[in-house]
Amino acid sequence: MTLNFWKMNGAGNDFVMLDNRDLSLALTQDQIERLCDRHRGIGADGLLCVEPATEGGDFKMRYYNADGGEAEMCGNGARCFGRFVNRLHNDSLTNIRFETLAGMISAEFEAGQVRINMSAPHSLRLNDTLPVEGESLTVHSVNTGVPHAVVFVEDLDNVPVRPWGAGLRYHEAFKPKGTNANFAKELAPGSISIRTYERGVEDETLACGTGMVACALIHHELTGAPSPVSVLVKGGDTLRVGFTETAPHEYTDVTLFGPADFVFHGSVEI
Numbered sequence: 001m002t003l004n005f006w007k008m009n010g011a012g013n014d015f016v017m018l019d020n021r022d023l024s025l026a027l028t029q030d031q032i033e034r035l036c037d038r039h040r041g042i043g044a045d046g047l048l049c050v051e052p053a054t055e056g057g058d059f060k061m062r063y064y065n066a067d068g069g070e071a072e073m074c075g076n077g078a079r080c081f082g083r084f085v086n087r088l089h090n091d092s093l094t095n096i097r098f099e100t101l102a103g104m105i106s107a108e109f110e111a112g113q114v115r116i117n118m119s120a121p122h123s124l125r126l127n128d129t130l131p132v133e134g135e136s137l138t139v140h141s142v143n144t145g146v147p148h149a150v151v152f153v154e155d156l157d158n159v160p161v162r163p164w165g166a167g168l169r170y171h172e173a174f175k176p177k178g179t180n181a182n183f184a185k186e187l188a189p190g191s192i193s194i195r196t197y198e199r200g201v202e203d204e205t206l207a208c209g210t211g212m213v214a215c216a217l218i219h220h221e222l223t224g225a226p227s228p229v230s231v232l233v234k235g236g237d238t239l240r241v242g243f244t245e246t247a248p249h250e251y252t253d254v255t256l257f258g259p260a261d262f263v264f265h266g267s268v269e270i
């Protein structure tokens, strides 16, 4: 079978994009994993499908990690999804609402950049002390559509992202679903730099949208920095996270603004 696909990236987090509005595709976990394989496939951190809405949105977004497992949400993927859907409509849309397993997301378009409005974060925890790889880490956590652990560090360049990331991802404290793991450093009040180890990729990625939101909210919790918070990612882009705190530790209007770029269009045999 020949599959038409588009390749996109959001701040370096890269995705295979598929138009499944007619529901003709039913890819297996194994097929998705092979498509995302950087040596034997197209290569990507994840795969997104556009499907018809069933719960009052304009479309449904399905997101799969590179290991072929489905995840509830992907912030960079959602920005790419918005731009991709707009391209399928000859760039005639100004905004869309789409369903995800983490709730309804809306996207609006601004000169190649996309702002998404995300579902309310939950399960915020601050200052847990956890043993990881022989170190005692101060770990914060929040679910921004998918689970994230956040550790602030002094030396972000030299933080052992893979071993510490995997240590947190599989930590007893986050079982059974595991977590994504972020390492962050304050650059200035309201400005942070982060690196993320992604669950389902099982490695560091160049950017993670839900991770940026998690780190920005924790930065706000720890320092009181107002919205928006600027977040510099490993890939070199700086994105903006906006939010409104409605009550202590309760947030609404959580937005992520940044690039969503087309890379190429092709076909592949599966």
Ligand SMILES: N[C@@H](CCC[C@H](N)C(=O)O)C(=O)O
Binding pocket: 013, 046, 065, 071, 073, 074, 075, 076, 077, 146, 147, 180, 198, 199, 200, 201, 207, 208, 209, 210, 211
């Ligand atoms: N890259 C994403 C997050 C994708 C899901 C994540 N790997 C998980 O399994 O929770 C983003 O941009 O948010």
